Amino acid sequence: MNDAHLHIVVNHFPIIGTIFGIGILVTGLLLKNNSVKNTAYVLFIVAAIFGAFSIATGEGAEKIVEDFPNIGKAIIHEHEELAEKLALVLYVMGGFSLFALFLSFKKNSKEKLVSFFILGLGIASLFLIQKAGTSGGEIRHTEIRDDSTVSASSNENSSVQKESKEDNE
Known part of the structure; x- marks a missing residue:
């Protein structure tokens, strides 16, 4: 299992864990039940740990996929920043x-x-969750990209391919 595979395995939990954690925390607050709230807290802690694993495997995943056709460094950089x-x-x-x-x-x-x-922090994090998750999906799922991202990465890859052809000649 390489870093790209590990990254795909671990990167979903911070997103899903946070979303479920928010729902569980809201339920705990409404029911005034400490056990339910404690479950949400544990879920947020585990989501943070998996977030660290995602960051740790992201660099290796980048090195593996950055030269694939229709990907490009710009889309990976955007995902990395988010x-x-x-x-x-x-x-x-x-x-x-x-x-x-x-x-x-x-x-x-x-x-x-x-x-x-x-809870407020969790709700605010939903914006970043959506942006980071979507930008990560766009790396390999070109069908979800908007046209400008596809053409920008295609142009970037085309210029890289032209340069490598010129170097080989």
């Missing part, structure tokens, strides 16, 4: 979730305030 921002948000959410778990076990009244902060 993924790094998302990872930072996930790390913050994971850190606050760890703190919220501690407060919950200590029965501290501040836990509810922290849970609303985590």
